[in-house]
Amino acid sequence: MLRSFITLGLSLSLSCGYVACQSTEGLTEKPLPVHIQLISDQLLYPTAFAVPGDGSGRLFITEQAGRIRVIEKNKLNPTPFLDISSVVIKRDGYDERGLLGLAFHPQFAKNGKFYVYYSAKTNGKGNHKSVIQEFTSDQKTADPQSGKVVLEFDEPESNHNGGDLKFGPDGMLYIAVGDGGGAGDKHGDHGNGQNINTLLGKILRIDVNQSPYGIPKDNPFRDQSGVRPEIYAYGLRNPWRISFDHGTGKLFAGDVGQNQYEEVDIISKGGNYGWRVREGYHAYNEKDPDPKNYIDPISEYAHSEGISITGGFVYRGNKIAALKGKYVFADWSGPTWYLSESQGKTWPRGSLQLRNRPANWQVYSFGEDEDRELYILGVNTESNKGFIYKITP
Numbered sequence: 001m002l003r004s005f006i007t008l009g010l011s012l013s014l015s016c017g018y019v020a021c022q023s024t025e026g027l028t029e030k031p032l033p034v035h036i037q038l039i040s041d042q043l044l045y046p047t048a049f050a051v052p053g054d055g056s057g058r059l060f061i062t063e064q065a066g067r068i069r070v071i072e073k074n075k076l077n078p079t080p081f082l083d084i085s086s087v088v089i090k091r092d093g094y095d096e097r098g099l100l101g102l103a104f105h106p107q108f109a110k111n112g113k114f115y116v117y118y119s120a121k122t123n124g125k126g127n128h129k130s131v132i133q134e135f136t137s138d139q140k141t142a143d144p145q146s147g148k149v150v151l152e153f154d155e156p157e158s159n160h161n162g163g164d165l166k167f168g169p170d171g172m173l174y175i176a177v178g179d180g181g182g183a184g185d186k187h188g189d190h191g192n193g194q195n196i197n198t199l200l201g202k203i204l205r206i207d208v209n210q211s212p213y214g215i216p217k218d219n220p221f222r223d224q225s226g227v228r229p230e231i232y233a234y235g236l237r238n239p240w241r242i243s244f245d246h247g248t249g250k251l252f253a254g255d256v257g258q259n260q261y262e263e264v265d266i267i268s269k270g271g272n273y274g275w276r277v278r279e280g281y282h283a284y285n286e287k288d289p290d291p292k293n294y295i296d297p298i299s300e301y302a303h304s305e306g307i308s309i310t311g312g313f314v315y316r317g318n319k320i321a322a323l324k325g326k327y328v329f330a331d332w333s334g335p336t337w338y339l340s341e342s343q344g345k346t347w348p349r350g351s352l353q354l355r356n357r358p359a360n361w362q363v364y365s366f367g368e369d370e371d372r373e374l375y376i377l378g379v380n381t382e383s384n385k386g387f388i389y390k391i392t393p
């Protein structure tokens with residue numbers, strides 16, 4: 001699963017064999033060594049991770065083709081928790097469509113509800129539609145027929161679908177949506193990212209405790225006409241993985257760049273993150289009106305270091321003291337980094353050295369368990385097996 005227009009040749013040329021070959025360009029923090037522990041290498045294209053908050057210790061992983069798998073006591077259950085592969089569009093590992101996101105309702109232990117984001121056939125315009133659907137489970141398994149559509153919208157192209165779902169500390173569901181694809185956000189007069197009358201290229205916030213959903217009272221565009229009231233923030237290109245920092249409540253997003261810069265953003269209500277006028281800290285399309293009030297990222301890296309960001313989490317676990325409060329993330333092509341909090345505009349970056357990582361891998365996603373320990377998900381490109389590792393001291 002590749003999240004920008006990049007040729008396979010370029011991605012392979014960047015597949016460093018060992019952490020030592022990571023570029024150190026722009027790294028001002030010292031390297032931070034950790035280990036990783038293999039939890040499973042029997043997954044197929046793992047795209048997202050979530051825990052139910054029910055104290056069961058279970059880890060849930062979405063597979064791109066439309067299954068949710070469960071790991072309990074370090075064992076992968078052969079029976080999926082949910083299988084909607086018959087309605088999910090997905091062709092192969094380089095296809096950006098599929099089952100892309102999962103979030104458990106904050107009261108899952110009582111109501112059994114959870115939410116997924118996937119790509120499906122559309123009867124409308126465009127390549128496919130993105131669907132956010134609610135399922136109700138008996139905690140152990142979920143009936144694919146029990147799904148109820150919360151929100152769906154057409155996607156003009158196959159790529160840039162975003163797809164992450166996270167409940168915020170406010171109990172609202174936050175949804176990361178890509179710009180709908182096409183290099184340079186080519187749809188619409190000024191692209192979809194800057195158009196606040198489309199859901200594409202946005203972070204959305206909705207209240208799923210109303211049917212099919214409600215608009216939170218303080219959503220920034222709630223009472224304006226000609227604007228989608230679901231929008232929480234805009235000007236995103238392909239926010240690939242968002243997360244809340246459990247220490248500060250801040251919302252982080254890794255936003256995949258076009259062909260020069262990858263970025264990390266802290267998302268604030270009503271914020272404009274610049275795309276397609278800006279890419280990272282730089283002008284991108286100078287023919288567009290300059291938004292002026294755009295918010296710059298807290299970090300960027302150039303395509304000499306990677307090609308497609310995979311956003312992660314601020315580490316709030318207890319096992320790795322040196323990692324506390326650091327934002328952990330990666331590039332799809334393999335390198336892993338951290339950012340240290342800063343009062344300045346840019347958060348300084350250092351290499352997160354995973355001592356025993358496989359020689360060749362692609363990083364698809366990160367996960368955080370109930371103890372706030374972190375996991376890394378992706379594909380070993382030698383064995384073609386999908387993996388989940390736990391980050392350990």
Ligand SMILES: [Ca+2]
Nearest residue numbers: 273274275280
């Ligand atoms: Ca931006």
